[in-house]
Amino acid sequence: MSKRSSAISSSTPAEPFDVLLARVRACTVCAPHLPHSPHPVVRGSPSARLLIVGQAPGRRVHETGIPWNDPSGDLLRQWLGLAREQFYDESRIAIVPTGLCYPGTVKGSDLPPRPECAPLWHPPLRAAMPAIRLTLLIGAYAQAHYLGKRRHRTLAATVAAWRDFAPDYLPLPHPSPRNRGWLKRNPWFEAEVLPMLRERVGTLLAASDNGGAPTSHLR
Template structure:
């Protein structure tokens, strides 16, 4: 039996942006946030949009995004150039607030949409897995017991993946307790990003 042809990326993105499959669980309603192009070489997989991103519809448009762009040493115009950088969160919509921060990404998104998106982005060379949810989805049984252990083992996942902590200001204690991250991982990250963006 012949496989169904891939739908064009603009059609797939339109379907994602119109998705309402988990709207009953979203206190602020669906507003999927995604950025993708067949020419993108860097893929950023985060967790789920926060409230500010939900309000603006712009991915990583918050203090977490500022820290992430600083890690990458990447200006906003490059970061938001979909021809170079794809941004595909584990959950596309803001899941709402929990007791200690935002709720986890909705589980429906990644299984429904990630594989079709990745098939249409054949030039991706490096995928940043930001936060535990992205790491668990992509690394599966190859992830370590904790986020800290997974990020500390970053060399094991190259050249395809680079696991990172979430750059949220809420994680300041983690950054203080794990100074090796800024010292060892960030310079390697910047070097790889520079090669990807300038090649």
């Protein structure tokens, strides 16, 4: 991490969550590389139990500030067994993409998340959300950042090896309608991974309803 990044992201344990969020939302570290003014999109709270890490905001999310408010989000909510109001309850579910700002597109495809972002902001945000018990790693960029060399050669192989990363992390494919082909080619995902995912999310959120009391199979 550069001296500049370190100075920006350093925090004290006593820093209130809203102060950290304000610092994140004021970040301009990679502004010269972005197609628009920085607009970091991040949701969460110190009581959040589930963290969703995707790729980076697209243009629509950049404009609205609402992540997963599209057909991909609808499918993700279906995977999780959650209604919209549950999904957007920041007291229980945090959403922090690998890159917090819209990186732009090239030839109609989204550019990768800015490489400065995750090393800069994920550590302090995670430290400020100590109740997180499960992190969903959606897509290759989130898996690369969190799993590094523990990833397998393909995304399908990494997802199929989900037990290797439990109980802290769960790698998932992107729930984009463009990924229907992947879902068809890998029927084990819907048959094996989704029921386990729904059960874990249900247990996590029930535990948070219960004041965060630990359950038998969660840490």
